[in-house]
Amino acid sequence: MQLDLSVPAELMIALLPEIVLTVGILFLVLWSAWRPASAAHQRQVGILSLAVSVITLGVVIWCAVRSNSAGPGPLAVDGFRWATDVILLIGAICTIAMSLDYQEREGITAPEGHVLVLLSLVGMMLIAGARDLVVAFLGIEIMSVAVYVLTGLNRRSPRSAEGSLKYFLLGAFSTAFLLYGITLVYGATGTTEFAGIAAQTGRSAVLASPLFRLGMGLLVVGFGFKVAAVPFHMWAPDAYEGAPTPITGFMAASVKAAAFAGFLRLFIEGFPAALAEWHLALWWLAAVTMVAGNVIALAQRNMKRMLAYSSIAHAGYILIAVAIGAKTGVDVGVTGSSAFVVYLFAYTLSTMGAFAVVTVLAGPGEPYLDMRDYSGLWTVRPGITLAMSVFMFALLGFPVFGGIGFFAKWYMLQAALRGGAEPQVLLAFTLVFTSVLSAGYYLYVVTLMFVAARNEEIPVPDHPRRFTGGVIVAMAILILFFGFAPSQVLRTANRSMLYPTQVVPVAEPTVEPVAAATRQSMPRR
């Protein structure tokens, strides 16, 4: 069904998941403030939040099955949006489940943590569906403000406060970049809708205008901050380290995923004609992020910092999907956007699983975050060790044991070689080479867990609590299952690719008679 977004009823259908989620959030906000904060209340709100997100997941899947499409307007109704929504919801469900146990263990009775996760989820889902710079900006801000608060959720921890403040300041900074970029692009094109921008870029005067180029550059910087691409990554390790561990997982997986979804859609639907202008910048951004993220991660000994830098490295891999540009032509088998969907799916599963394990092993008060504290874990907690090995191998992109993680990396390789305007052999090579580097730290964790001797001074970690254990088991099983039967994921990703807006070159209005005369005398191409 083709939805006409100017009709309110049909706009409601297009926004159905967000509306359902928002209604749930409003109810939960009231509910969480209604009773005095207590551990039981926190747990109740958490379970209700889980229910709301599961319902939203159902609505998203219903929307995806209906497979509506939308006419021109600020919202996209397409497979890409639903696929991204599902991935974001998986991330949010895992986060809430982990925080439930985490808050209980740490004695944080604030029930609003769960609601804030849902609130940022609304923002993320808006970004995934935004076809308008203003809507995208709105989504980014809803998401970011909620996550700033979440980072500082543990009010008793000075590191949490430090991370939160750093994140807030640099987030505000990057917002300024984004907003300035949006302004300049609007100034150059006269519109904030992606389709309108793309149509305007058919005029060579717009493409060549410094206003437009500077605007694009600022947008790259702004999104670069949000996805933590090198050199705009400095906030990430501190914020990740300071935040409560489940929230760190949320930031590393979902926040990044949402920002990337907006990034990708803007550059494929908004700036396809300007590929020549932005391609090189993003190419370097991807290459530098892959190399620097992996190299710095090699030196980390704190699990949270290591995973933070590894998420920076993964931002580099995902940036390949953006940097290669949209594929043009009849045969679209592999594209950056479908590789992006598979990669995000695998990355979210393995990151969430890894952070769940880190949460469990850190212990009450989180004193055991050093990698060496994991030494000999296999002798005392074999189940967690096996699950963690699966997550590490999945992040590494190793076949068989890494399950879907391998196919994600493979798809990205295919996209680099085949999916873009032209084959990016050097990016593919960088991906492969840095993957070997990343074995240095992922494998180190596995090695410590299996091979090294257990430090007897460290108490045996508790068994994971119910929800966290559920997340660990579910993620490991999903990773392995889709590793053996990836066809369905790949097909879904293929159906949810983004199509670049067709840009028709616009004849320039005649400004100067001399120029017009010159042009007429030239043969038409």
Place this chain on the structure above:
Amino acid sequence: MREFLFSVGYDRWILPTLLFLPAIGALLTWFHGIYEYRAGHVGRSYEGFARWLPFSIFIVEFVLSLGLWWAYDPSGAVFQLTSTWDWIPDWGVHMSLGIDGISLFLVMMVTFLLPIAVLSGWTSIDRAVHSYHALFLVLTTGMLGVFMARDLIMFYFFWELVLVPMYLIIGVWGGPRRLYAATKFFLYTFLGSLFMLVAILYIGFMVGDAMYAAGLTPTDRPNFLFENAMAYFTPSGTEAFWLFLAFFAAFAVKVPLIPFHTWLPDAHVEAPTEGSVDLAAILLKMGTYGFIRITLPLFPGVVLHSWVGKVVIVLGVVGIIYTALIALVQEDWKKLVAYSSVSHMGFAILGIFTVTTVGLQGAMMVQLAHGLSSAALFLMIGMLYERRHTRMLSDFGGLARVMPLYAGFLMIATLSSIGVPGTFGFVGEFLTLMGGFGPVPMLTVVATTGVILSAGYMLWSVQRIIFNPLDKAENKRLPDVNWREAGMLIPICAMIIWIGIYPAPLLRRMEPSLSRLVEQVHGVPTSAAVSRVREAR
């Protein structure tokens, strides 16, 4: 026999069964381990299942694989007993299995050696027995898969499947420097194989494009089947060279060729006995198998190029001499045998890159012979280590007096390793050198000195272990091989002698596939190719 086997559908189910039976066994073993762990059952009395189930699975595998001897049609040159299922149809990845004269004996060697190898850890492995054996079962699936795969992606998958179990086996049950050895092993192999992955993708796309252009497929999808790659893969000179290098990176590390061999002594020395046996007898062959299966037919232009093929042969020959010299001065017996492995694999490389039927037959025989003799040697090193907890040659001497049976087995394995006529080792080295004299006479002469050097280091080490005076008090009371150990060594030594005397059945089954391969590489029938090479000289 053949009729009976085909009447029970042997040709259809044998390869998948051989391949997946160990994987299923691994899961069963692991589940049992989890059950015992949860029930709090710790100790030897609860480990019977974990020892007997893998052993029975390996025995079943061996018995089942015996049928291959009859079911395989000796005159056929192409893949036989094939089976194919779709796995990821969207990407053109199929689960395609099949064996030909090249892989037949490697598969049979795997199934032959594994029940023997698993016995070696029967008493010495005493912690996490379930996981240990489960990992070996997974490893078996990987090793068999590499030799059975008919699809480049499957090949890559099984290639990597081998890596993690071996890494954990070395890392968890290995010697004192196991952490270093395991990590080095993993990183070396992983680096090489990722380059192979990129090359495989590239080839798959090219083949898919070519098939689409030829109107054979409705959509432009990558295709990874070996046969299609042989038929539709037509790279330009430069492309072929870079792709060759990518595969070379993976295979050269695995073989290992000098200068990529440094992981091997560490891994061998630190691995438990069973790990060393699998590593030396089977894992190294994956590299040479890759050269024969993929590099030769896909990049004939590069292999026959005036200097590229020569460079590889030179690396192989330098490896023969250099590692033989290193082996001469080793004090650690296990390290000595490890270096001798590199030396022997150099002969296989020499045979492969001469690209003659005789040379390739020699290379195959060297691989099999080295598989058996190195397995026997590593098993015997393990037995002695269990008795004395040392591997230093200077700690032994005169063992023939207290362990006469042991000394007898050791002599057979040593003579085969040296390549004395009448043993398996001789067949391989003789054919390799014969194949080499035509195309590269000077290098072959140099390689021949490697045989002399191997006689030097092997005989010297044997002398220091079993012959010199029995002057150490600890050595005077060593018990001879027990029934379990004899049961491990008798089959291997019997095979070494039997094939050494009568290798014709093996050679006959290899010949059609290998001569077809040589024809593919040269692009003309074999005899003409050989004469053309001679004329060119």
